Amino acid sequence: MxxxxxxYNEGAHESILRRLAETNMEQTAGYGEDLYCLSAQERIQKLCEAPQAKVYFLSGGTQANLTVIAAALRPHQSAIGAVTAHINGHETGAVEATGHKILTVPSLDGKLTASQVEELYREQVLENDAFEHVTKPKLVYISNPTELGTIYHERELRKLHEVCQRYGLYLYMDGARLGYGLAAKDNDLTLAKIAKYCDAFYIGGTKVGALLGEAVVLTNLELQEDFRYIVKQKGGMLAKGRILGIQFDELMKDGLxxxxxxxxxxxxxxxxxxxxxxxxxxxxxxxxxxxxxxxxxxxxxxxxxxxxxxxxxxxxxxxxxxxxxxxxxxxxxxxxxxxxxxxxx
Amino acid sequence: MxxxxxxYNEGAHESILRRLAETNMEQTAGYGEDLYCLSAQERIQKLCEAPQAKVYFLSGGTQANLTVIAAALRPHQSAIGAVTAHINGHETGAVEATGHKILTVPSLDGKLTASQVEELYREQVLENDAFEHVTKPKLVYISNPTELGTIYHERELRKLHEVCQRYGLYLYMDGARLGYGLAAKDNDLTLAKIAKYCDAFYIGGTKVGALLGEAVVLTNLELQEDFRYIVKQKGGMLAKGRILGIQFDELMKDGLxxxxxxxxxxxxxxxxxxxxxxxxxxxxxxxxxxxxxxxxxxxxxxxxxxxxxxxxxxxxxxxxxxxxxxxxxxxxxxxxxxxxxxxxx
Amino acid sequence: MxxxxxxYNEGAHESILRRLAETNMEQTAGYGEDLYCLSAQERIQKLCEAPQAKVYFLSGGTQANLTVIAAALRPHQSAIGAVTAHINGHETGAVEATGHKILTVPSLDGKLTASQVEELYREQVLENDAFEHVTKPKLVYISNPTELGTIYHERELRKLHEVCQRYGLYLYMDGARLGYGLAAKDNDLTLAKIAKYCDAFYIGGTKVGALLGEAVVLTNLELQEDFRYIVKQKGGMLAKGRILGIQFDELMKDGLxxxxxxxxxxxxxxxxxxxxxxxxxxxxxxxxxxxxxxxxxxxxxxxxxxxxxxxxxxxxxxxxxxxxxxxxxxxxxxxxxxxxxxxxx
Amino acid sequence: MxxxxxxYNEGAHESILRRLAETNMEQTAGYGEDLYCLSAQERIQKLCEAPQAKVYFLSGGTQANLTVIAAALRPHQSAIGAVTAHINGHETGAVEATGHKILTVPSLDGKLTASQVEELYREQVLENDAFEHVTKPKLVYISNPTELGTIYHERELRKLHEVCQRYGLYLYMDGARLGYGLAAKDNDLTLAKIAKYCDAFYIGGTKVGALLGEAVVLTNLELQEDFRYIVKQKGGMLAKGRILGIQFDELMKDGLxxxxxxxxxxxxxxxxxxxxxxxxxxxxxxxxxxxxxxxxxxxxxxxxxxxxxxxxxxxxxxxxxxxxxxxxxxxxxxxxxxxxxxxxx
CATH class of the missing domain: 3.90.1150.10 (Aspartate Aminotransferase, domain 1)
Structure with a gap:
């Protein structure tokens, strides 16, 4: 068969395994405060052309999504996503378990449009007499590639960015399969453009060559505040954080x-x-x-x-x-x- | 220096790295449903002399603790622990973030005694006219070795087990450093005894030779129901679950x-x-x-x-x-x- | 104007105000343990032909809904409702704030059908290979009258009851406007029939003559366990519980x-x-x-x-x-x- | 007997009942947006000499506490209180149920001192190498009178205010029995002084003459943002909000x-x-x-x-x-x- x-049927790219073996008996600091995590962060900052960004290495996608969303929202705030969004249909209510509703809009290709966000925001907040009786959208969740394998183009992402700016929403991209998106023939996005348009996103490792691990990139300074506390609280902070740092240091090197x-x-x-x-x-x-x-x-x-x-x-x-x-x-x-x-x- | x-300053034991490398390009099922996880579970069931037990491989200790406790408790129920308990002082309120209070009792050596549990239960529930105005203890959390490096002896554990049985409490052991406890000169516990007295416990991997990972053992059938849902919801289910199964399969082999x-x-x-x-x-x-x-x-x-x-x-x-x-x-x-x-x- | x-533009029915005034300086027990609450419970038990039922008087509808649902569900379980359900669209994410997802199905008239519940359950659980990656439905929420003023007939309610029994789901009816439903010309339900088919429901007071207050009726013994703890925890237990007991004692008397x-x-x-x-x-x-x-x-x-x-x-x-x-x-x-x-x- | x-053994002061009766059939807006709530707010603003303050009328003390605290804290933040604090020992884990830990300090007379707050903050945050592994205190909870009937004097409250300012903490006073505190022979506080030193407090109605109800006063503009959403979400927003407004309008009139x-x-x-x-x-x-x-x-x-x-x-x-x-x-x-x-x- x-x-x-x-x-995610196989292990990790051989260079990752090699690097893990080479560094195995080095003694490093724990909890992601080692030099490998630092180096991986620097590589990502450079690729993103975002020196202000902070990078956090988490163990998996659901962990990354629930941590970012829990960190970003106050209790009455909600996330907007396509009905096909991974957080809506494949994470056992992880976001709701942190207390937040997901507001969904229809999508045939897995993508969310700026006008859908705009319409929903108007309906929930601006044109709603009973606005306090519904949740207040605060974060827009997109996946790139989407759960249906489609990708966002720069024009679409910029428009989403604009509508988010207009209404004070965070734009968050789930990049579980980002490597396959960036390499797609019709792709016109780069890490730098994504970092420019998104307040937060993650670069997926688990599905793109790592044993495990996702690199959460927070470009918006607001979201960085005390973020590590929440990573710890939600169980996403590995004691041997270096095993994520080492993997991303390798993945982000020489275009791997x-x-x-x-x-x-x-x-x-x-x-x-x-x-x-x-x-x-x-x-x-x-x-x-x-x-x-x-x-x-x-x-x-x-x-x-x-x-x-x-x-x-x-x-x-x-x-x-x-x-x-x-x-x-x-x-x-x-x-x-x-x-x-x-x-x- | x-x-x-x-x-947790170093990586993993060399035999683990070797095994990860050997199996790296095999294709397996995801989410812990592969043959390595199955094999590791069987080894643990045997060592625990508990064929009914189910074993779940999670990424870290905080993850294990919050998942077990969230799965075990109804909203008004609480966990009892020593004031020194890891869940009380080193997990950024992870248990409270799932909605549950931790009731603490004083401890100089990190251990909790059966009589402390009994007294607290009486005070909170049995002899409390306003019992509905305080949380209802339902789970007793102990660490072995404790956060202070001390260990429980069989007599102590049996007494804790008895008081828990008497009041319908779950007994849960955090075994982040269990290997060091089982090997201690004055230890008289075994995995089989722990499995006999505890409703749930975890065998720590991260601190005892693994890259990451803890093996949560649920001996109480009640706790097994739908447990994987909750692992997924809390972000503890690795897509490549095999990397935990492989490590524990190795750790549990030949007394490693x-x-x-x-x-x-x-x-x-x-x-x-x-x-x-x-x-x-x-x-x-x-x-x-x-x-x-x-x-x-x-x-x-x-x-x-x-x-x-x-x-x-x-x-x-x-x-x-x-x-x-x-x-x-x-x-x-x-x-x-x-x-x-x-x-x- | x-x-x-x-x-809910006016205060309370005059007989309620009179009774509050008459009993005002009596000294009673607090927290709903007074004789008025007891008497009101007895009246409701009789009207419901459900001597085993327990009745709890809460301050409002959102409070009632979130308390019942939080008490009924484990963390990974969800509620099913029509997209028009009050809990979905008018309670600021109160259910999600207790950690639970609401799974919605389309509805033009505000009603949910047994076949919709069946289909959703099959899709989420029975015919889903990845069932652990979605929430597990456990409670069916209906409103009677619905948010669109329509009502359930006995045949419909019985069918919902049957499908819930088949799949181990709780059937819960939000009766914020129940008085208007029971009095409708084409209604064929009674409190006794509702109590027979539902595991839980509430008889709305706020919108039917009371100053405030809803009578939550739990006919299912499972749901009664420790329910008062959860009422207290969620802030729904009034110190002067009698003011709800007195109102319902009056409302439930002589067909008022x-x-x-x-x-x-x-x-x-x-x-x-x-x-x-x-x-x-x-x-x-x-x-x-x-x-x-x-x-x-x-x-x-x-x-x-x-x-x-x-x-x-x-x-x-x-x-x-x-x-x-x-x-x-x-x-x-x-x-x-x-x-x-x-x-x- | x-x-x-x-x-809270009796009903309400007679003038409250009279006023409820007089206004009973007037038609007003719902959800606390009626003229009685507005008038009561104005009276309180005046008494507090705090025109910027917003006042919210909630049904009970636990409701008030959990709503204020949930609104004020991010997920990793905690509340500091005396071990005797009502939120710690008499609210069935209501605060923890919103996800937050309560950090307690010893107290023989129910009071918390500024130096206790300072010491705890230093220990948890400033002098803690592992600060991200514990919760971050953000709100100081005091009761006045305390659960032991003692009261704070201006000097004590000012010192608490100063330490809170120094460390960016909110100071919140639970005034369930505030009327008895303000009237105490050795009291030197006034509503105006409390409003000056506290970011939030509530004026207790349930225990001081009302049928039910507490007036939450938010003097800190930060805390006011979207507060009504959270009141609604937590079940504390009465449809007939006026019945709270009317009561406080009466209580706050002519020194009642x-x-x-x-x-x-x-x-x-x-x-x-x-x-x-x-x-x-x-x-x-x-x-x-x-x-x-x-x-x-x-x-x-x-x-x-x-x-x-x-x-x-x-x-x-x-x-x-x-x-x-x-x-x-x-x-x-x-x-x-x-x-x-x-x-x-």
Whole structure:
């Protein structure tokens, strides 16, 4: 069985393992105050062209999301997200467990638009006589790539930034798969642009070559205040914080992060191409490492006998959409096998 | 500078790193549902002689504590702990952040006694006319070894177990440094005895040879219900859960965990012996990897020029207690250097 | 200006005020443990034909909802409600502030159907491979009358009860306006039937003749356990609990509650009739004390010069739906004036 | 049985009941936005000489405390209080349920001193290397009168204010029994002085003549921001807010509040005097409406046959301290009876 069901089936990129081994018996400070974390932070600040930014290394995506959101909001404030947002549908109510409502808006491609944010804010706050009887939106949550593998373009992100500025909202980007977004063919964002438009975002490690770990970047000074207290309180502060610092120091060096993303995207492109050639349709068009293809149920069953995939949603009586995932670790020969299989469908 | 300030200054035991490297490119299921986690669980069940127990691998100690406690308590219920309890003084209010009060009782040696629990329960519930105006204790939190390096003996643990049974309380042991406790010269507990007396406990990995990770063992079936939901919600479920499973599979194999604990204790014994020979007093007597010794402030300053230590508390005008820590990773030659230094004091 | 904007514009029914005055200088126990609360509980138990039920008097609806839901759910569990549910849209995230997500389903008339609950439960739990990554529904929230003034019929409530039983869900009814529901012309429910089908519900006082206060009825013994602790914790336990007991003792005596509800409904019927005669349409058809009528914007403006109303939603360029409310306190002559005005539209 | 066990055994002062009756059928806006609330706010602003202050009328003391504290703190911040603080020992963990730890300091007379606050702040924050591993104090909670009936003098309050200013802490006074404090013989505080030194406080109504209700006064503009959202979220916003406004409008008129307090204190003085004459000792000396007297157990039993009292704590084998309470409603003839009884002890 070859697994294409997700992008965390393997361990870590070999250079990360090597670095962990090399530094293993060094004695360092704990809780992320070691020199590796510092060095990784400096690399990220440079790539982000944001010397004022602070970087915090957390163990996972849900941890990162709930910590940032809990740190950013007062009790009556809420987060805005697409209905497909990871925080809304895949984190067991982690944000609500910190006390905050998520206000969702419809989305077919996983993206949130500036005008949706504007409309919701007007409806909840500005044009609402009973505004104190609903939560007050304060943070806009987006994922890039989204849960459907689509990406934001600079124009879209800038508009979101503008509407957030207008209404005093924080713009927060969940970058669990950021490497695959930055490497996508139609991408026009960079870390520097993201840092310019977002108050907070995280650079995903777990799905892009690390054993574990996400680098939360807070560009807005307000959000930095006492943030480490909240990381500790929510259980996200590793005693041996260096194991995250070392990994990001490695990922952020010599363009490794981009290279890993590009590999995942290229593998996905080959699979998408194979489906396209055979005339299959996609639930959503995208260019990152997730493929949402629509197949007949019997085709899915056949595929499932040899390849791990992730069921997504039913389309009609006989068809469903499934998700296939590649990653930094996907082997060319496994893609060959899958492409061959697709040709035979 | 040689660090003796804590037991998480280094990375992981070499066999763990080796195993991570060997398994690195295998494809496994995510979220702790892989075969390594299963195998580690089986090893722990066997060592605990508790086939009904379920084992959950979490990223750190605060994460483990807040997840177990949040899962165990209804909103009005509270945890009982010694005033020195890690959840009370070193986790930035993590338990309170899940909504629960910690009721503390005094302790000079870090231990909680059955009679303290009994008395508190009577005071809060049984003999309280206004019982609904205070929280209802439901969980007893102990650490073994304690935050002061002392350990529970079987008799004490059994008594705690009995009082908990009598009043319907859960008994939960924080085993962040359990390896050092089990290896202590005066220890009479085993994993099997702990599993027999406790409803829940965790076997600490971070401080005993792992890169990160704690193995939460739930022996009480009630606590197992839907526990994984809560692990996910609190951000403790790693996508690549296998990296915890692999580490514990290794630690629990061939007595490695005990060996690592024994090394740490032996290193500490040498240091304790050196202090004792010079006539220094200890804040508390213990036989595990933490040493709480009382020194003159000028001696502490001198020591601090060459060795990392952890300030603990002031004793009088001229003396303070400091903590020195050894671990699985402590090098014999570094202990030699320290012992030499102590001789010169 | 005559107010028809809500059903809490006036104080309390005169017999309540009289009774408060009569009993004013009596000395009673505090915190709802007085004889008036006991008597009111007994009346409600009898009317509900539920001797096992416990009744708790709380200060308001949001307080009642958040207390019941917080008491009923473990951290990972969620409530299901119509998107129009009061807890979803009018309580400033009170339920989320206790840590729980609300899962919403669409509804045009404010009602939730058994099949919606079933479908959602299947989707979230039974047919979800990643069930631990979403919240687990545990409580179904309905309002009767709904926020749109519609009511549940016995058949509907029984079906909801059945689906809840099937999946281990609690059925909870918010009865803020219950008096107006029970008195509606097409109603076939009684307190006894509600008590039979629901695990918990509350009989609204604030909107049906009381100064303040809601009577939470817990028919399910599980929910009764330690409930008063949680009432206290959430700030819902009045020191002078008797002022709620006295009011409900009065409301539940000699059919007063039903009479007050019937008055409100009759007043609303007259207004609905007037609109109907003039050919106006309603956003939703109902027979309780809320009227959701669609008017031209200039008509609304004219109406607003003389009568208080509540804006509801825009229908098209020139029309909006507004809400008009009657209550136990609505004066016949004020309805005459409004009816006259409607005739002139 | 004559009750002296607490100060909420009766209903409300007659002028309050009269005013409620007179205004009963007036139509007003809901949720505390009526003219009575406005008028009561103005009276309080004037008495406080604080035109910038905002006043919010909440249903009870626990509600007031948890709402103010939840509104004031970020997740990692905590409240400082005496170990005897009502929020620590009599509110079922209400503050912790909003996510915040309470840091307590010892107190024999219920009071907190500026130097205790200073020392705690230094210990937790300024002189703590691991400051991020403990909560950060942000609010100082005091009660006046305290839970032991003692009061703060201006000098003490000013010092608390100064230390709070120095460290950026909010000073919050729980004034559940404020009327009895302001009327005490040795009192030198006024509402204006309290408003000057405190960022927030509440003027207790429930225990000083109202049916229910506390007036939360926020003098610090920071705390006012969006406060009503949080009142609503926590269930403290009454739909018929006017019933609180009307009561405080009456209490704050023509010195009624002070008069009611003075009556309670005078009744208590008579009882204290009777005990003193007989040579009984007090647990704590005070001049407000609570009396903490030490009696032999057989005396307590005898007293308990005729008078309601509140057990407080055991002193030795044969003696305990009990609490007796007077109030605005205490009848002179009941005090006569008790005094007569005391003479006979």
């Amino acid at each position: 070859i697994l294409f069901n997700c992008d 992060y981009e290279k890993l993303g590009a590999h995942g995207d290229r593998m996905a492109d080959r699979i998408r191409g194979a489906f396209r050639e055979k005339g299959f349709n996609f639930l959503v068009e995208n260019e990152t490492n997730q493929i949402f293809v629509i197949l007949r149920d019997d085709q899915i069953q056949k595929l499932g006998e040899r390849f791990g995939y992730c069921p997504h949603c039913r389309m009609d009586e006989n068809h469903s959409a499934i998700r296939l995932c590649t990653s930094w670790a996907t082997r060319e020969e496994n893609v060959d096998t899958l492409v061959e299989f697709i040709k035979g469908l | 040689i660090l003796f300030n804590c037991d 965990y005990e060996k690592l604990g024994a090394h740490g204790d032996r290193m500490a014994d040498r240091i304790r012996g050196a202090f004792r020979e010079k006539g220094f007093n200890f804040l508390v007597e213990n036989e595990t990897n933490q040493i709480f010794v009382i020194l003159r402030d000028d001696q502490i300053q001198k020591l601090g020029e060459r060795f990392g230590y952890c300030p603990h508390c002031r004793m009088d005008e001229n003396h303070s207690a400091i903590r020195l820590c050894t671990s699985w990773a402590t090098r014999e030659e570094n202990v030699d250097t320290l012992v030499e230094f102590i001789k010169g004091l | 005559i107010l028809f904007n809500c059903d 509650y039903e009479k007050l509800g019937a008055h409100g409904d009759r007043m609303a019927d007259r207004i609905r009739g007037a609109f109907r005669e003039k050919g106006f349409n309603f956003l939703v058809e109902n027979e309780t004390n809320q009227i959701f009528v669609i008017l031209r914007d200039d008509q609304i403006q004219k109406l607003g010069e003389r009568f208080g109303y509540c804006p509801h939603c825009r229908m098209d360029e020139n029309h909006s739906a507004i809400r008009l409310c009657t209550s136990w306190a609505t004066r016949e002559e004020n309805v005459d004036t409004l009816v006259e005005f409607i005739k002139g539209l | 004559i009750l002296f066990n607490c100060d 509040y002070e008069k009611l307090g003075a009556h309670g204190d005078r009744m208590a003085d008579r009882i204290r005097g009777a005990f003193r004459e007989k040579g009984f000792n007090f647990l704590v000396e005070n001049e407000t409406n609570q009396i903490f007297v030490i009696l032999r157990d057989d005396q307590i039993q005898k007293l308990g046959e005729r008078f309601g009292y509140c057990p407080h704590c055991r002193m030795d084998e044969n003696h305990s301290a009990i609490r007796l309470c007077t109030s605005w409603a205490t009848r002179e003839e009941n005090v006569d009876t008790l005094v007569e009884f005391i003479k006979g002890l």
